[in-house]
Amino acid sequence: GGNGGEAEVSGKAKLGYTGLTDLSATKGSFGTLLLDPYNVIISNGADTSGFSATGNDSIINVGTLQAALGFGNVNVTTGSGGSQAGDITVVAPVAWSSGTMLTLNAAHNVVVNAPVTLNGSGTLLLNASGGVQVNKTISVTGAGTVNITAAPVADVSTTGLTFARGASIDYGATNNGGTFKLNGTTYTLVYSMANFDAIDGINSTTGATIATYGAGITGNYALATNLDASGITYNQQLMGGFGGKLDGLGHTVSNLNIGGGLSNNGMIGVLFGTLSNFGLVGGSVNGNLTTGGLAGSNNGGVVQTSYSSATVYGSQYVGGLIGFNTGTIQSSFATGDVTTGGQYAGGLAGRNTGLIKTSVASGMVSAGQYVGGLVGSLEGGGIQQSLFTGMVISSGGYVGGIAGYVAPATPRLSYDLYWNAHTSGTSAAAGYDVNGAVQAGGLSTADLQSGALPPGLSSTVWGAGAGLYPYLSNFYPSGPQVVSGTAYSDGGTTGLAGASIGLVAGGTSLGTISSGANGYYYFAFAPGALYNGESLLSYSNANSATLTTATGAVSQGGVNLYGQRLTAPTSATLLSNVKTNVAAAAGGNAAAIAAINGATVYDITATGASFTVDQAINASSFAARTTTSGA
Numbered sequence: 001g002g003n004g005g006e007a008e009v010s011g012k013a014k015l016g017y018t019g020l021t022d023l024s025a026t027k028g029s030f031g032t033l034l035l036d037p038y039n040v041i042i043s044n045g046a047d048t049s050g051f052s053a054t055g056n057d058s059i060i061n062v063g064t065l066q067a068a069l070g071f072g073n074v075n076v077t078t079g080s081g082g083s084q085a086g087d088i089t090v091v092a093p094v095a096w097s098s099g100t101m102l103t104l105n106a107a108h109n110v111v112v113n114a115p116v117t118l119n120g121s122g123t124l125l126l127n128a129s130g131g132v133q134v135n136k137t138i139s140v141t142g143a144g145t146v147n148i149t150a151a152p153v154a155d156v157s158t159t160g161l162t163f164a165r166g167a168s169i170d171y172g173a174t175n176n177g178g179t180f181k182l183n184g185t186t187y188t189l190v191y192s193m194a195n196f197d198a199i200d201g202i203n204s205t206t207g208a209t210i211a212t213y214g215a216g217i218t219g220n221y222a223l224a225t226n227l228d229a230s231g232i233t234y235n236q237q238l239m240g241g242f243g244g245k246l247d248g249l250g251h252t253v254s255n256l257n258i259g260g261g262l263s264n265n266g267m268i269g270v271l272f273g274t275l276s277n278f279g280l281v282g283g284s285v286n287g288n289l290t291t292g293g294l295a296g297s298n299n300g301g302v303v304q305t306s307y308s309s310a311t312v313y314g315s316q317y318v319g320g321l322i323g324f325n326t327g328t329i330q331s332s333f334a335t336g337d338v339t340t341g342g343q344y345a346g347g348l349a350g351r352n353t354g355l356i357k358t359s360v361a362s363g364m365v366s367a368g369q370y371v372g373g374l375v376g377s378l379e380g381g382g383i384q385q386s387l388f389t390g391m392v393i394s395s396g397g398y399v400g401g402i403a404g405y406v407a408p409a410t411p412r413l414s415y416d417l418y419w420n421a422h423t424s425g426t427s428a429a430a431g432y433d434v435n436g437a438v439q440a441g442g443l444s445t446a447d448l449q450s451g452a453l454p455p456g457l458s459s460t461v462w463g464a465g466a467g468l469y470p471y472l473s474n475f476y477p478s479g480p481q482v483v484s485g486t487a488y489s490d491g492g493t494t495g496l497a498g499a500s501i502g503l504v505a506g507g508t509s510l511g512t513i514s515s516g517a518n519g520y521y522y523f524a525f526a527p528g529a530l531y532n533g534e535s536l537l538s539y540s541n542a543n544s545a546t547l548t549t550a551t552g553a554v555s556q557g558g559v560n561l562y563g564q565r566l567t568a569p570t571s572a573t574l575l576s577n578v579k580t581n582v583a584a585a586a587g588g589n590a591a592a593i594a595a596i597n598g599a600t601v602y603d604i605t606a607t608g609a610s611f612t613v614d615q616a617i618n619a620s621s622f623a624a625r626t627t628t629s630g631a
Contacts (some may be wrong), residue, residue, distance in 0.1 A: 038107075039084040040076055044092040056084050062092040069096040069122075077105040086129075090114050096122055103127065110150075112136055112167075118144035121177075126150075128160065134250060135164040135477050143177030150183065153474075155358045155385065155461050156331040159183060159247070162305050162474040163277050166526040168250030171224035180222050180249070187222040187247060188214035193229050196253070197238055204234040204258075218273075219244045223251040229283065230255040236262055237269040237296065248278030248306065256283040256310065263289040264296030265314070266323065271295040271303070280308040282511070287314045290323030290350065293336060298327040298354065305474060309335045309511060316342040317350035317376060320361055325349040326381075331461065331472055333360040337514055340367045344376030344404060347388055353380035358461050358472065362389045362522070364498050364514035369396035370404030370431055373419050378403045378430075378438065382413030385457055389420045389448070389469055391498060391516045398431030402440045406433035415439040416456030418470075420448060423516025425497070445520060467555030469522065480524040483550075485559035487519045487540050492562060495519025500541040501561070502595075505550055506534035507587030515540075530556070535585040543598030547582055566599035573608045575624075576615050 040058045042065060060076065068074050078086040086107025095117035096102070102124055104110050109130040116138045118124055123145040126132050131153040138146060146169055150160025161182060171178040173191055180187045190196050190213075197204050198213035199221060214221060217239060237258065256267060264270055265287025267280060271294075280293055290296045291314030294303060308321055317323050320334030329348060338345050346352075347361025352375045361374055370376050373388025383402065392399045401419025414437055421427055421442035429440040443454065451466040453459060463473045471480055483503060487496040495518040502512040503523055510529065515521045530536065532552030536559065539545040544561040547568035561567075572581035579596050586592035601621040611626055 038078050038086055040078055040088045040104075040106075042076070042088070042090045042092060042094065062094055065094065065102075066096055069100045069102060070098050073101040073103070075103040075105060077103075078107045085109070087111060090116065093117070095119065098122060101125055106130070109133065112138060115139065117141065118146070120144065123147060131157070131160045131162060133162050133164070133474065133477065134167050134169065137167050137250075138169045140169070140171045140178040141176070143179075145179040145181070147179075147181040148183070155458065156474055157276065157304050158274065158302055159276055161247070161277065162331075163250030164477050164526065165279075165475045166250075166529075168226075169222075170249075170251070173225050175224075178224070182222075182247065185220050185245065187220045187245070189224040190221050190227075191224045193227050193232070193253075196227065197234075200239040200241070202236075202240065204236050204238050205232060207236065215244070217242050217244065221245070222247045222249050223253075223278070224249075226251045227253045228255055229253060229257070232257070234258045235260040237265060238267050240269040242268050242271055243273040243301075245274045245276070246278065247276045250277050250279075252279035252281045254281040254283070256280060258283075258285045258287075261286060261288050262296075263287065263291075264323065265290075266292045266294055266296040268295040270297045270299050271301040271322075271327070272299045274302045274304070275306055276302075276304050278306040280310050282309055284311045284313070287312075287318075287323070289315055290317045292319045292322040292350070293334065294321050295323070297324045298322045298329065300354075301327040303327070303329045303332055305331050307333045307335070307475075311337045311339070313339050314342075314350070315340060316344055318345045318367070319349035319351075319376070320347045320363055320365075322349045324351040325356065326354045328354060329356045329359055331358045331474055333362070333472065333475075335362050335513055337364045338366070343367060343369045345370075346372045346375035346377075346404070347390060348374045348386075350376045352378050352383070355381050355384075356386060357384040358386065360387045360389070360472065362513070364391045364393065366393040367404070369394055370398045371400070372403035372405075372430065373401045373424055374417070375403050377405045377407070378410055378414065379407040380410055382411070382415075383417060383438070384414065385416045385461065387418050387457075387470055389423055389516075389522065391514065392424050392426055393498065394431070399426050400428050400430035400433070400438070401426050401442055402438050403430040403433065406430050406435070406437050408434050410435070410437040412437050412439065417441070418443055418448065418454050418457075420445055420516070422518050423520050425517030465554065467557060469524075471524065476524070476526070478527055479554060481527045481529050482522065482524050482555045482557075483530065483536065483538070483559055484520070484522045484555070484557045485538060485546075485561065487515045487521060487542070487544065487561040488563055489519075489542070490563045491565075492560070496540065496542055496561070496563070502539050502589070502591055504535075504537040504539075504586055504589050504592055505530050507585065509587065509589045509592075512591075527554075537585045537592060539592045539595035541591070541595070543595055543600070545582070545592065545595045545599060547585055562603070563601070564599050565601040565603055566596060567603045569605040569607050571608050572606070573610050573612060575602075575611075575613045575617070578602070578604060
C-alpha cells in the first residue's frame, strides 16, 4: 500500500536499456527509475546492449522508455564525466498518458528533435546545465506540467530556453489545467487574445478598465498556443507597460493591428521586463514618437529570441522591433517594413543607447532623414554581430547600411557588423558618423551567401550555407529553407526596388517581403515548409507573377518576376482561360490573384492537349510554347 520504490541503471559511457521495471504502487505514488549514462539518444534504434556500458552515445529505445513510464517515473541522466559533452537528444516521438514523470537531466544540453506529447497529468522535467533547445513541438493535451531548468546561453538567451521556428510548447486553445515552469518560476498561460489584452487591465480597443488577467504587468506569462488577432483594430498597446517575463514558447501572434497614433506604440508600450521566444507575424503598428513592432520603448529590458514581420509606421524613432532601445536586444530579427516621414528609422530600433547583438533586419526602411539598416540613431551603447540585408531609403539624406545617425560622443562599441551593399542601395555604413564609431563591412549578395561566415560572426550563434545568408542557429538549427529571386520592372534588365513580393506554396500563403534596391528578394522558412513537387507562386504588387514548382531544396533561387508579366505553365486550352487557371494556385490570396489578373504580358507553357489563342494579343507581349506534340 506504500509508494513505488527507486531503481537505478548506470553506465560509464554508453547505456542501452531494454528492460521493464514496475515501480507502480496500488495506493501510493509512482517510484522512479534512474538511467545514468553519459551521452543519451532517445530513438527508434535498438537499445545498445541491455544494461551494460560499452562506449559513448547511449541509446534508449523510445518503446522501452514509454513502457517504463507506464509503471513509474523515469529519470534519464548523463552523469558528469566521459569523453562527450553530456547531451540528451530526443530523436523519436515520445508520448505517454499515465501520471508519471519523465526527467531528462543533462550535464550539458537537452535537445528535442522529435515531438513529445503529454496526455493526461504527467510531467516532463528538463534539467540542463547548458541550454534547452526545442526543435519539435512539445504538446500538453491535459493537465500536464512542463518544468524546465536551463543555464543562460551567451549572446542568445538569458533563460537558456530556445525554439526552432515552427516548434513550440503547446497547451492548445483551451485551459485544461496545464502548467509551465521555467527556472523555478511558474508562468500564467495565455490562451486567447482576450487573455493577452487583459494583462494590464485595460481594453486596448475601447480604453475601458477590465478585470486583470493574472498578476498584471509585473507577472510572468507564456503563450499557450498561437494566437490570431484578425478582425480587431486595437487603438492602443496591448500592454501600456510590462515589467515581468513574457515567453512566447515558440508561438506567434498573427495579424495584430495597432492604431491610435500614440507615442511609445507597439504590442507593448514600454518594456522593462523580458520578452523571449515570441513571434509577431504580419499586421501593423501605427504610432507617433518611439514606435516599434514588439515595443515602443525597451527601457532597460531584454528582447531575445523573438521576431516581427509587422509593418511599422511612426513620426520619429521608428524601429522594426523597438522604437527606443536602452536595454538589450539579442538573437532576434525583423523582416517588416519600417516607415516614417520624419527622422530616425531603423530595421531593428529607431533609437539606441543600449546593446543590440546577434540580430538581423531585412525589411525596407525609409524616412525623411537619418535611415539605418539596423538603427536610425545610435547615441550610445553598441551594436555587435548583426546583419542587414534589406533596403534603406531617405528623401533627405543620411542613409547607412547600419545606422543613419551616430552621435559624436558614441563609444566605438559597434563592430562585427555587415550589410548587403547591393540590396541596401548604399555603400556607407552610417549616414553620419564623424568619429567612425561604427565598424562594419558592406558585402555583395554572393559574398554573404558564399557558405562561409564573415569574420566576427561566431559559429556558436550563426550558421552559413551556400545560397544562404548567415542565419541565427537557434531559429534554424539545421539551416533554413529559402526561396529567392529578382523582381524586374522590365524584361530582365532593371531591378524593381522596394516592391512587395508575396509567396504562395501549395495554395498556402507564406507571407510578403520587400525587394531590395536591385530587385532581389529572399524568403527564409523552417525546413519542410516547401515540398518537392508542390506549386510555388511568386507575385508582386507591380502586376507580375511567376508560377513554378517547388524543388524542396535548401535554396531554390532564380524565381524571378518580370515587368507586368505572367510566367506560368497552364493546363488551359484557351488563352482566355489562362489567368483563371493559374489563379487556382493562389489559394484564394487576393493580392496574388490581383497580380495575375493585372499582368499584361504572357509567357506561358501550355501543357494541355491543345492551345488556342482566342482573343486579341500584342505579339510583342506574348510568348507561348506547348509540351504536347502537335498541339
